[in-house]
Amino acid sequence: MPVSPSPTDGPAHTGHSSNTEAYAEVEDLLREYLDRNKLRKTPERFAILEAIYQKDGHFDAEALYLELKNDGSKVSRATVYNTLDILVDCRLVAKQYFGDSITKYEKVYGYRQHDHLVCTECGKILEFCDPRIARIQDMVEQVYGFRIDAHALNFYGECTDADCAGRKAAAKDQANPQNAQKQPS
Amino acid sequence: MPVSPSPTDGPAHTGHSSNTEAYAEVEDLLREYLDRNKLRKTPERFAILEAIYQKDGHFDAEALYLELKNDGSKVSRATVYNTLDILVDCRLVAKQYFGDSITKYEKVYGYRQHDHLVCTECGKILEFCDPRIARIQDMVEQVYGFRIDAHALNFYGECTDADCAGRKAAAKDQANPQNAQKQPS
């Protein structure tokens, strides 16, 4: 499975269903997918799915592994990675890259399609929706003869939060020009 | 073989000025940036800049390092990474992530702003331009109070090329269901 970005055309669920509410549906979808692909329905796979759907926001594979471990599960890192691939493949999870070369994941099902706004100073990530992206996608599909099934749009910039961590550091640097060269996040 | 080291990874660059023409300007821009930030104008930095502006399309740090090495330069990997950071910082080079967790770079100056269309089967990358993205950016800036200075929009899907490598492999898999589960790149 090559690229695994966030699906744009997920189930057209409007608004967010609650975590618990959504989970039964989600589990069924995984079951179906595993059936369809003749993969086994192991407890590990469902444990990982459940852990993900209890979380909010973005996470990385290591954090998920540690969380599972903390909760008494003894899934291995290898299984976490393997299962994440499966979940991305069946569009229950989306893979995201925010410029720091750490792969992040987020649950997808039951959540509105959205894109990301990343503060390069403090790392804060906001989400936004814009219907024009779907139209750009349609145009690109037609012009280039692709069948597009996912997209990722990230904006990078600086937020205006008073407590933006990076901005404070930058201010300090100004008094201390040796450190002026910003580190990439 | 999915997304990353595809031989077809080539350009399809939209609206470019010639390489040599742009380079003098680009060198000046780097010089200015180094001055402004009190960084040293080392030969390595200019050698790397030049190598990048002689290339077309996307490349990764390792490929750039090997290329420089081949050409007789003896810059180290560390310097390549360090310099890429500087060039990204002064907007002569852009960092890109196409879903295979290998960081790609491309030159930016003198090239029209564009976004990417990635074939998840064969790894081909096409480029397109759409003015609506700038408008979405404006709106997001206003609504969220960000100062945005970069974006990345990637569409992922399947191309319609007759020789799309991945599609052939997928067809083979269908006859041989054991291999149905696609491998991550």
Add this chain to the structure above:
DNA sequence: GTACCTGCAAACTCTTTGCAATCTG
């Protein structure tokens, strides 16, 4: 029972770091 899956740890890949030597300003 079979072969898919898992856990474990080692291997791998990409990137960063530490340090002595070198070169810019």
Add this chain to the structure above:
DNA sequence: CAGATTGCAAAGAGTTTGCAGGTAC
């Protein structure tokens, strides 16, 4: 000259792989 920058190699972080044992079907 001072100290920023380099090359080198080793370390680090994140992810993948190989293999023996476990387990879904």
